[in-house]
Amino acid sequence: MSMTLASAYRKRKCHTQITLAVTSFNFSTWLPQLTPEQLEALTLAATTHALSHGLLYLPPSPSNTQPPIPTTAIHAPLSLVPAPFPRAQFHAARELQSVYNVLYARVAMDTKFLDIVMGAEEGVGKADEFTGMLWRGWKKIREQGVLAQPLHLGLFRSDYLLHAAEDRLALKQVEFNTISSSFDPLSERAAAMHRNILASTSYFSASPHLTADNFPENNTTSGLTEGLSEAHEAYNVRDARILFVVQPNERNVFDQQWLELKQEDRHQIHVVRQTLADLAVSGTSEGGHRCIYGKAHLRQFLLSCRHGFNSHGQRYAFPRDR
The missing domain is CATH 3.40.50.1760 (Glutathione synthase, substrate-binding domain superfamily, eukaryotic)
Structure with missing residues (x-):
């Protein structure tokens, strides 16, 4: 099976799926076997790369507050080895993205549909207080005639799980993010970190799948800034x-x-x-x-x-x- 390696974003609920080709890859055997010394070397390579390339978080605070001017940082959660993901499903998810972009943009512009489905009078907002509050505020702005801007920009992220059942793989959508679509720049830096580790250690030849042609490019930061x-x-x-x-x-x-x-x-x-x-x-x-x-x-x-x-x-x- 043709493989690519990428980070996985896991959640429990799945809403849509696409069933694709049969796979002979045994996901239960991943991760590759590494010695304690090799793990230590990979950990050093990953953490130093993350700290020197902006793959960072602010550290947690006992009071759950952050100083006005940060003085320390820690590396973001990361994996030493990327997760295997079938190439066909990876490209299918990428091709689906433009379709979903158009779909959600059209839904977002369909005021009549949203009033019916999300509204506080007959839709979800009638049962869900938060959704109802948002809809009532939006309705009030429309009634005041202050929605003057006809142009809109969407920054979207679609999350998937890879599901295996009866020797077939299913690409299942977890959620589609239209607000607070985050971790795009950090995911780009995580991909760069994995490529750097591959170049510097070859992952100690621990798996035949850990090769440069199986590490896809990630240029999400430039894509978002261009938008x-x-x-x-x-x-x-x-x-x-x-x-x-x-x-x-x-x-x-x-x-x-x-x-x-x-x-x-x-x-x-x-x-x-x-x-x-x-x-x-x-x-x-x-x-x-x-x-x-x-x-x-x-x-x-x-x-x-x-x-x-x-x-x-x-x-x-x-x-x-x-």
């Missing part, structure tokens, strides 16, 4: 900023800041980071049509939400104009 750049160009306001709405005490800041740095370095488009609590103080609107930030009156053309996608955080009320 943000094209949205900026379409907005056609040169000094507009991107607003990242982030969680307070966020540990996964480096994953987000890789996007910020690439956006500024390659496209000279600046990013402003704000929590919902920050925006409750600093955010204003200009006639309901433009979001501006603070006393500097920096115009925001794009909102990238890394927070507010569940009911765990506090809720804030934003004035329409101030």
Whole structure:
């Protein structure tokens, strides 16, 4: 069987599946056998590469708070050896992505459908308080006629499980992320780390599958920044900023800041980071049509939400104009 090696994102529930070719690969025999000395060498190679290439988290804190200015970092969770994934299923998932992108974009623009399915009057929002709150806020904005921006940008991530049953493999979708789609830059750095370990150690020839042609390229950071750049160009306001709405005490800041740095370095488009609590103080609107930030009156053309996608955080009320 033709194999590729990639990181797996595992969750319990599966919603869709595609059944593909029979496999002779025995997944139960993975991982390759390594000696304690070899494991120690791989651990050293992985952690030093992660720390020197921005594959990082902020460390946990007993008080669950982070300092305003970070002084320490730890490497993000990682695997020493990449997970095997059949090449055909890997390419099928990539081809499906563009189909799902179009599907979810069309659903997101179908107001009548969303009112029926998600609304608080007859849809999911009637039973789920958080969904109902979001829908009522969206409905109020529509009724006020302040949805002035006709352009939209989606940054999506689709997660899959590989399921084996009766000698057949099924590609099962776990979820489709349309908000807070994270870990893209860190996944790129994890892939680069595995390629570096392969180049420096050959994984001690522990498996015939651990070869360079089985390590796919991962360029998600540039793909996301190109999308943000094209949205900026379409907005056609040169000094507009991107607003990242982030969680307070966020540990996964480096994953987000890789996007910020690439956006500024390659496209000279600046990013402003704000929590919902920050925006409750600093955010204003200009006639309901433009979001501006603070006393500097920096115009925001794009909102990238890394927070507010569940009911765990506090809720804030934003004035329409101030």
